Amino acid sequence: GQNIDQPTEMTATEGAIVQINCTYQTSGFNGLFWYQQHAGEAPTFLSYNVLDGLEEKGRFSSFLSRSKGYSYLLLKELQMKDSASYLCAVKDSGYALNFGKGTSLLVTP
Amino acid sequence: TAGITQAPTSQILAAGRSMTLRCTQDMRHNAMYWYRQDLGLGLRLIHYSNTAGTTGKGEVPDGYSVSRANTDDFPLTLASAVPSQTSVYFCASMEREGGEQFFGPGTRLTVL
Secondary structure (H helix, E strand, O other): OOEEEEEEEEEEEOOEEEEEEEEEEEEOOOOEEEEEOOOOOEEEEEEOOOOOOEEEEEEEEEEOOOOOOOOEEEOOOOOOHHHHEEEEEEEEEOOOOOEEEEEEEEEEE | OEEEEEEEEEEEOOOOEEEEEEEEOOOOOEEEEEEEEEOOOOEEEEEEEOOOOOOOOOOOOOOOOOOOOOOEEEHHHHHHHHHHHHHHHEEEEEEOOOOOEEOOOOEEEEEE
């Protein structure tokens, strides 16, 4: 079975840094993805980790520890447009993605 | 390049009626997926296809069927819709060997 946990909601201030955590227990592991989803829109790809460590892409970074079943998404220099849901997903031994329920991030002025 | 298209954008359907949600991709991806997204439950996999001619069941397949006659198209059929199938449906595709999943714009379905 799959169990992917992330906080339901977070609030942060414009210009700040926020870390969104994700823990997982899955029957197989072929990578961890982070997606961003604005209200009423489709999810869009942010990052992919398959090896332990930090992947940096502009203002967004993602970290993975496979031994701990743990990942986080780090957003720096927050902007109002970063208000969205952030979805953690694990690719299992097949090719399907198993999604967490998402973290709704609100960025305030 | 269109990427992934879905049709219709939204639909209101009477319970008991059948409907097919269409999904087409032009990226020649081998793998395609159907998810439903419900408030508080996140994205849940309904059916998937790793390559043309094959399909598999996801987490919530009951009440839905799919076919994959060719690489580009992956329709989702509700044979007899029920109100619990009210949801937003997303189609996605991915290169078989990994990488990101690309999502279509979604179909908002209401079953009354």
